[in-house]
Amino acid sequence: MAHQVTIKDLARHLNVSVATISRALRDMPEIKPETRQAVLQLAKEWDYQPNILATSLVKSRTKTIGVIVPDLAYHFFASVIKGIEEEANERGYSLLLTQTSELYQRELTNVQNLSRGQVEGFVISLSQETVDLDHLKRLQRKGIPLVFFDRDAAEMDVSKVMVDNVGAAYEATKHLIDNGCKRIAFLAGPHSVTVSNQRLEGYTLALKEFGYQIDESLIVHGEYNLERAIEITNYLINLENRPDGLIVVSDRLAVGAMSALKARNIKIPEEVAVVSFNNEPICTIITPTLTSVAQPTLDIGKLATSILVNQIEDTKGFFKPEVKILKTQLVVRESSQKLKVEN
Amino acid sequence: MAHQVTIKDLARHLNVSVATISRALRDMPEIKPETRQAVLQLAKEWDYQPNILATSLVKSRTKTIGVIVPDLAYHFFASVIKGIEEEANERGYSLLLTQTSELYQRELTNVQNLSRGQVEGFVISLSQETVDLDHLKRLQRKGIPLVFFDRDAAEMDVSKVMVDNVGAAYEATKHLIDNGCKRIAFLAGPHSVTVSNQRLEGYTLALKEFGYQIDESLIVHGEYNLERAIEITNYLINLENRPDGLIVVSDRLAVGAMSALKARNIKIPEEVAVVSFNNEPICTIITPTLTSVAQPTLDIGKLATSILVNQIEDTKGFFKPEVKILKTQLVVRESSQKLKVEN
DNA sequence: CTGAAAGCGCTTACAG
DNA sequence: CTGAAAGCGCTTACAG
CATH class of the missing domain: 3.40.50.2300 (Response regulator)
Structure with missing residues (x-):
């Protein structure tokens, strides 16, 4: 097979419309059982995988969170990420992970790349070099939620998960x-x-x-x-x-x-x-x-993610930035x- | 602004077609200088960011590599990733990073998620639990390139970057x-x-x-x-x-x-x-x-990525899996x- | 130099 | 229960 199987391929083969295929695959109740049956079977047989780009595009939702940390080789960040992952999975989100290597330039390009429609929000820990915060303020202006952890910037009025x-x-x-x-x-x-x-x-x-x-x-x-x-x-x-x-x-x-x-x-x-x-x-x-x-790394990751997802899913605009200070031991x-x- | 700025917004405001906007933004030579000027300026002013999902969809290219490792907290993997990142950047690719926590189940879902049109190939190091290789063979069957490193599986006929x-x-x-x-x-x-x-x-x-x-x-x-x-x-x-x-x-x-x-x-x-x-x-x-x-971690990452990109960009079908064995010290x-x- | 149209792979009112 | 059509945000022959 030269290209990935699409709903079009399935539709053609089963002599139904792509709309029917789409509905059957997502278990919509209105589909006739036999039709659904046939669709699901063929999809399995051909190992059909929905193209997530297309779905995201039409839904204007990627269900993906951008995570930006200074360095994955720091044990602290690796273990916070475990917490982020856990909570994200639980809430049905995926992660887009990047590291800045403590460089402001990298942070800038990472933020920019990810904000091209790829993520719905950011969990971020600033690079050591970062002084200029324009790239983050731009996110805010566009209404893209973000949550800081560990590395703070006092002048940013966003959610933060810090430690005492x-x-x-x-x-x-x-x-x-x-x-x-x-x-x-x-x-x-x-x-x-x-x-x-x-x-x-x-x-x-x-x-x-x-x-x-x-x-x-x-x-x-x-x-x-x-x-x-x-x-x-x-x-x-x-x-x-x-x-x-x-x-x-x-x-x-x-x-x-x-x-x-x-x-x-x-x-x-x-x-x-x-x-x-x-x-x-x-x-x-x-x-x-x-x-x-x-530091309670797992909790930091989970809490930051939980707050972020809450903000992402807050359609009523009730959300106010939350600042949490966790206890150490x-x-x-x-x-x-x-x-x-x-x- | 409620939503991200699109080329449609720019087109409407400048009274030109979206095609012209698209061309101007990508510096196509046929565009009249003044038009390009105006477009670029407005884009900057409105902080326009192209929606990468849309671009990827129409081009059927994401220029993204999936990276799957057992655990980001292992120093070895974190430093191989540095190499992967470096080479990927150089070749114009982005990374989608995931970890399996050494669990086969996670590896399976990670591979599946990423292969829904998100990545053009994989650099992967198997989880310790992985015995069944169906998920990877499926990738192969679909012609999605993959390169192994560190953790091998003898029966897979793919590119590998190992160490002696x-x-x-x-x-x-x-x-x-x-x-x-x-x-x-x-x-x-x-x-x-x-x-x-x-x-x-x-x-x-x-x-x-x-x-x-x-x-x-x-x-x-x-x-x-x-x-x-x-x-x-x-x-x-x-x-x-x-x-x-x-x-x-x-x-x-x-x-x-x-x-x-x-x-x-x-x-x-x-x-x-x-x-x-x-x-x-x-x-x-x-x-x-x-x-x-x-182990030459940086080289492992770079080489694996280089081989992968070569395979991705090999349109003629000349590519044969390469197995490299690097020296240790x-x-x-x-x-x-x-x-x-x-x- | 520019625009209209078709299309990437999906979803979703709307109509039947 | 199903299909035709419009649309998500882009790109790209084709025509002018």
Whole structure:
């Protein structure tokens, strides 16, 4: 067979109209049982597959959601996507998945490509480079729903599924304090990254609450790469009054920080206790195992998708953007337990 | 604006036919410069986006490739996808990405969904459960090109981009022998997994070549999960004549094996040297760092995509399935170096 | 240089 | 219960 089988082919062979074929295939009640029978059988025999492009075109509905994430290789995004998939399937939607590789240009073209009639809405986490938000505002103007997660942009008035980063960092800091840390450093991301700033806020909040001085020399910002994390850690180690606790803005950077500490034979957690964020699989693999803040990735994905679909299917225009802040959970492991638990 | 702008809207506003709009937008030479000018300007002003569904329908071409992988959270697949993306972009194709979560059912529905006129070909890596290949044979019968990578199915006569697993395992085994291992065990995957079997073959080949006895008690098969890896490792440790070298079929399982060894205070590599496959990021993070066989993931993705596009665009029917076997590279780290390199 | 018409593969009032 | 016709948003010979 040179081309895909169409309803026309079926119609011709059965000597009925394409309308009848279309109805029979979709189990419309008005079709005579024998007709339906014959149609379904032939369709099966010829392995007929409806052309979804045609259906989408006439219905002006694709039942497809565009998902744009910075990088599929990040465990966090891969597992949020699992949640998105699950909810989408349940609601009868398919996914169009793309990654930006943290590049604004890619994000732009991805959004544009997908908005050419391919998707009815977006679940998106911004690239690190993204500052200009025109491409997203254009979507909004056209009434294409979108939901943010993880990477935020304050000025966008859309639905968002975020995590209580302030609270998470507060808890992480308190945990170090409880474990006897006196000087706690914070290895932060770039100044422009909201998530990092929120975590920093939680950190200072906790310090203040427990009567600790905020020491600016202990707060260092850097790009998201291993080399910088090592550099910063070495700087911290070399301080006159070296920190005895370290909060790192992500597990990946924490890996760099820990390797720098190990290279200098500094004991973790005895000399420096370490806590980080995301609870990626490496946390259980690295030595010592790494205390980290777990995000409810599956729920983030599901909730974001659920809100999006609600908006897509809201024909009455009742929908208002929803902002959800989910709770995190501190998973305590070896890297932070200066004081052994007694029982 | 309630709906997306169409060429009809533009035509009406400019008092020309939709044909003229269509031609102007695509820069056809016959259009009068002033007309084109006006069209382009209005299109820009109204942020017109061509409806790709309509275009695809009339051209019977989507310029889209379906990609089906077991799990996006596996580093291996995420990085092959990078290669696929790169090559696809270069050739002017988009990607439709799906994962099966290693479930046959998902693979089936993914293939079916995508073959409803959405993609022109597939790059696919089979789910672990997949035994029945009817869904793929149906694609073939319809003349929809597909290319396999990593996970093979011998009976399918299609293009494949694989890796020389036999050679890779041969090299890994030889490396352990060179490092003084006398009894080398092999922690394999399930019996049904081709990749695992090929690696096992390379292992026996090397043993034979270097005059080692094949000891069946040192070859153990298991599912792909940490618990089984730990179980198997414990079994190996408890053997009367404990192995002093261990080849593990994947990094993930190697992590389990190493934690079992560490739990029993068995020194790596002094007492048991370890080598595994895939060279995932964990190899550099775990202690000791893990010697592993690197696959050329980017090349796998690019090559698979290049072959696929060649087949898609081969209108003359000259195309014959191509099977490519790429070379791997052993990355030596601490876990396998019993004998320190002298210089 | 431009337009009318047919068509891509479907769905859906409308009529019978 | 079934069919003819119009239409979804485009492209493309064909004619002028």
